[in-house]
Amino acid sequence: MKRFEKLAELQALVGQQIGLSEWIEVDQRRIDQFADATGDHQWIHVDPVRAAAGPFKTTIAHGFLTLSLLPEMFASAFEVGDTRMGVNYGLNRVRFPAPVPVGSRLRGSFKLLAYEVLDGGAQLTIEVTMEREGSAKPVCVAESLTRRYV
Template sequence: MGKLVINNHEEFEAHLGKVMGESEYHQITQEQINKFADATLDHQWIHTDPEKAKDGPFGTTIAHGYLTLSVMPYLWEQIAQFNNVKMLVNYGIDKLKFGQAVKVNSEIKLTATLKSLANLRGISKAEVEALLEIKGEKKPAFTATMIFLYHFE
């Protein structure tokens, strides 16, 4: 299935209650984990020290939970292209639950379902059910409801 193209609120509404799609897999590398650690000042050894992490609970380093959350916009853009948008606002996250750690070099992908859509005086408030899967694992990295505000022209 190709990327959805959405030009206005009405086209967006046609996907209500449906799976909008899934992203490609994205590999989480140690370099990405280290850069995220630098950006957030979170250098806990379980993320940044591969030698020490060998003896840790996962046998290797793991991505920060918030790193996996931070790649959401990148993965979401692979699923849907929104045209005629003046501005997009990441409005919030509901019911975020981390289900499983993402080990270094794991591949993750997003499956997105449009849970609700409201027209608030010309602004489309979308609640997207997000499932972040880890290739080869039964439990997801996380589930959440992402809330976006689309200001269509």
């Protein structure tokens, strides 16, 4: 995990990678819990027998499940010492270039695209590229907007 003592340090790092998360395993239990929480029980996600005969030969994670791993990835990628609060401000773009088969391990790489000074903090535009262990193609690329307050 990278640590920055002050939020203002990030301003000079626009265009650079500012963190790399720990690996997160996406197992069937997590997929099933997400399906229960969202009501999305499509067979490709929750029926291993039917999915074995499907296009991916196994169940795959929901795209929105993959996206929902962002907070956990943020938490292990970097921290800012003088930040008292951070809020999710939204997303500009999200793409899911490749599926996430059950049992995959994912991690996120965080590149700072923009730093905008706010009263009491800053808005960060961060490109997150989620990779799947053993795959050359990312499983999610998202532009995340987060506001950090000191």
